[in-house]
Amino acid sequence: MHQTNTTTDNRQSLPDRETMYAALVQRDSSYEGVFVAAIRTTGIFCRPSCSARKPKPENVEYFPDAKTALAHGYRECKICRPLVSLGSPPDWLQPLIEEVEQDATIRLKAEDLRERGLDPVRVRRWFQKLHGMSFASYLRMRRINQAFSQLQHKSPVTDAALESGYESLSGFGEGFKKAMGTAPAHSNGQTVIHVSRILTPLGPMLAGATEQGICLLEFADRRMLETQLNRLQKRLNARALPGDSRFFTQLDGQLQAYFAGKRTEFTLPLITAGTEFQEKVWEALRTIPWGTTRSYSEQAEIIGQPTAVRAVARANGDNRIAILIPCHRVIGADGTLTGYGGGLWRKKRLLEIEQGKNAPSK
Ligand SMILES: [Zn+2]
Numbered sequence: 001m002h003q004t005n006t007t008t009d010n011r012q013s014l015p016d017r018e019t020m021y022a023a024l025v026q027r028d029s030s031y032e033g034v035f036v037a038a039i040r041t042t043g044i045f046c047r048p049s050c051s052a053r054k055p056k057p058e059n060v061e062y063f064p065d066a067k068t069a070l071a072h073g074y075r076e077c078k079i080c081r082p083l084v085s086l087g088s089p090p091d092w093l094q095p096l097i098e099e100v101e102q103d104a105t106i107r108l109k110a111e112d113l114r115e116r117g118l119d120p121v122r123v124r125r126w127f128q129k130l131h132g133m134s135f136a137s138y139l140r141m142r143r144i145n146q147a148f149s150q151l152q153h154k155s156p157v158t159d160a161a162l163e164s165g166y167e168s169l170s171g172f173g174e175g176f177k178k179a180m181g182t183a184p185a186h187s188n189g190q191t192v193i194h195v196s197r198i199l200t201p202l203g204p205m206l207a208g209a210t211e212q213g214i215c216l217l218e219f220a221d222r223r224m225l226e227t228q229l230n231r232l233q234k235r236l237n238a239r240a241l242p243g244d245s246r247f248f249t250q251l252d253g254q255l256q257a258y259f260a261g262k263r264t265e266f267t268l269p270l271i272t273a274g275t276e277f278q279e280k281v282w283e284a285l286r287t288i289p290w291g292t293t294r295s296y297s298e299q300a301e302i303i304g305q306p307t308a309v310r311a312v313a314r315a316n317g318d319n320r321i322a323i324l325i326p327c328h329r330v331i332g333a334d335g336t337l338t339g340y341g342g343g344l345w346r347k348k349r350l351l352e353i354e355q356g357k358n359a360p361s362k
Helices: 016-023 066-071 094-102 110-115 118-132 135-147 155-165 174-179 225-235 246-259 276-285 298-304 307-316 343-355
Strands: 036-039 044-046 059-061 191-200 201-211 214-219 238-242
Touching: 036 066, 059 066, 059 191, 066 135, 110 118, 118 135, 135 225, 155 238, 191 214, 191 225, 191 246, 201 225, 201 246, 214 225, 214 246, 225 238, 238 298, 276 298, 298 307
Parallel strands: 191 238
Antiparallel strands: 036 044, 036 059, 191 201, 201 214
8 A cells, every 4th residue: 555655734733643642542532623543453533532442553543633534544433423523413413424324335415315304505514514524525435435445454464365366355346336336346357447545745545547557546535536436437347446556656656756846747657538529638738838837728729629618628627637637737717726626725736836836845
């Protein structure tokens, strides 16, 4: 696993590890809301005051909040219930929280909430206010984590067992289907997309690679992630499985250099698997030099379809290989950043890094 880089945004605001570990051991409730503790060996995260048996200090990772722990692939503890900790949920929300806690792969749309007598807007607001994410994105991250739970928090022993093949992941297919809505496997001879998590200074990303090259790189909290994964599996007639790829080590290294402002180009083979139009748009994106930007209309000109500005913008948004295919270098004609699948703050940071402005400290 490529979880070697422990630099993430906003971790600086946490107390030091010794203090947090002491709080964890003493079940000190005064640290509620200050941090959550994620346990590498089990893949779950807890409140400081959790009554569960305490892990060894070296197995604990600390995050400022539940959202960040989820983005790093952890699932919430059923004992201390970190998502309902601060200002426990109001009565009207209790049944929903309980239902969701029982099923890590649950999908609930607005109409499902209405059927349960709940106002979807109210539910979203409560999650947004307490956890800085919408209810939908909370469910989505849990499904992704469920589908790929085997890909992180593996002990070296499990790693060794997995090297002999995927047999030890039997049952994974079912879990994956339930979590992702698609079956990962049917026949032999299907392409395998190995999926792993790569940590960057802008948060964890999910990377995917086939034998031929990198086919996916997305921020783990991105709204479109599940859709993108499913599309990719269909287009490549492939199944996504947790696992390592020879490309991930290179990718990790090149990304770290990029974030340090020391790399302006990536030299990895990319598997884009788009429509003819998307391929044209993505190819044009790769011609935008590091440190510069273009407008959507300029991009439309370049592909010879000057009136297709909106279609170009859409194809931009459908890019599955963030950073390496630099869709963040396309901005509005008036210089505004417009949209970015990974969040506008990330687009801003990426452009700042490329302009040599306060690269994040490593
Ligand atoms: Zn707990």
